[in-house]
Amino acid sequence: MTGKNLHHVTRVRIQGHMECSLKESPVWNNTGSSLTFHIPSGDKGSVRVCVVLPDGRCLGKATVTYGSSPSCTGLIPSTTWASGKRKIKVQGSHLEFVEGVVHDHAPQTIQTNYSSGSLWYHTPLFEHMNQPVTSTVSLRVANQTLACSSQLTYHPDPEFTSYTAIKTGNDLRVTIEKRADKLNIATEEILVFGVQEDNQDVECVMETIEKSNWTDSVICEIKNTPNANIKSVKIRVGNVTVNLDSTHTVLLRLFLLIPIIIIVIVVFLILLGIAMAKLITNFLDPRH
The missing domain is CATH 2.60.40.10 (Immunoglobulins)
Incomplete structure (x- = not known):
């Protein structure tokens, strides 16, 4: 409540349409020009509010309106x-x-x-x-x-794993890979910056998020920078900040290639074993 000469106010009186529905509330943080008080609970409708002085007089004709609870x-x-x-x-x-x-x-x-x-x-x-x-x-x-x-x-926090950057005319198109999750993140919730060789951040304007069962692709573009080369990307989602550099991306791709390499080696060894078995069989066959 604000006003003038409020130093002597001892309490605030809240009165409904009926004289018997009178309530009072103590004041605190009284500065003389403003004071604070708690409004007591009440029924929906309007009540009259006045300030009580030490001699019992109640001055003022403010109105407080009670509404429904949220x-x-x-x-x-x-x-x-x-x-x-x-x-x-x-x-x-x-x-x-x-x-x-x-x-x-x-x-x-x-x-x-x-x-x-x-x-x-x-x-x-x-x-x-x-x-x-x-x-x-x-x-x-x-x-x-x-x-x-x-x-x-x-x-758990969104997990960004790698990125690629491809020049398209005067722009740099950045694609960030993110593990699929149930957060349903919107483009306006992600901020992406490319970090240049001189450590200056340049904004990457969000375009879309392409979703799949395993990996989502976050796509943005660094506009009108024909000579731009970035060494890493900085991703912000709420309180989450992730930095991905090119080394991380290369290592991740090598890591993802390991199962493929193992499969190729296994298949090669199986085929080699079959070929060797046929060779030995032919060598031992008395007809040859």
């Missing part, structure tokens, strides 16, 4: 990564009254953002997890905690 009916998206900071939109009604969000695995209240009827927040960290875990989400409203009807599922 409700949380859904979370979009319904998954997040372990490191946190994924933007989650809360679905429900009367969300303008929400003061924060609480996860059952993280005791601190998370700040929310409300604009044009939309409420959203960033997920907190979930430590020491290596498999999907569900977290109950609740809305903090004054002295109440209201649980959402749906839960949020935490998954």
Whole structure:
């Protein structure tokens, strides 16, 4: 509450339409020009508010309107990564009254953002997890905690494995390989930068994410840089930051080639064994 000469205010009186529905609340953080007080619970509708002086007089004619309690009916998206900071939109009604969000695995209240009827927040960290875990989400409203009807599922952080960069005219097309997961990451959630030889970052503009059963391809382009050569890429998703360099990519490809090389060697040895067996058989055959 703001006003003038509020130093002597001892409490705030809240009164409904009936004289018997009178409630009072103590004040705190009184600076003389502003003060804070808790609004007690009440029924839907409007009440009159005045400030009480030491002599019992109640001055002022402010009005407070009680609305319906908020409700949380859904979370979009319904998954997040372990490191946190994924933007989650809360679905429900009367969300303008929400003061924060609480996860059952993280005791601190998370700040929310409300604009044009939309409420959203960033997920907190979930430590020491290596498999999907569900977290109950609740809305903090004054002295109440209201649980959402749906839960949020935490998954391990996205895993980016390698990249390739191909020049296309004046642009550099970068394709980043990512292990398939259930996070359903959107292009606007990923930031990619190419790191040049002089260690300067250059933005790689996101284009699309091509999904498959085993590996997803994150595709972006570094625009209008005909002479650009990058030595690595920097990928940011929420609180996750991954650096991939060309050495990592080459080693990964060699590692992926190992099973193929083993198969080729095994097949060669089998064919060699068959050929040797035929040769020995022909050598021992008395007809030859």
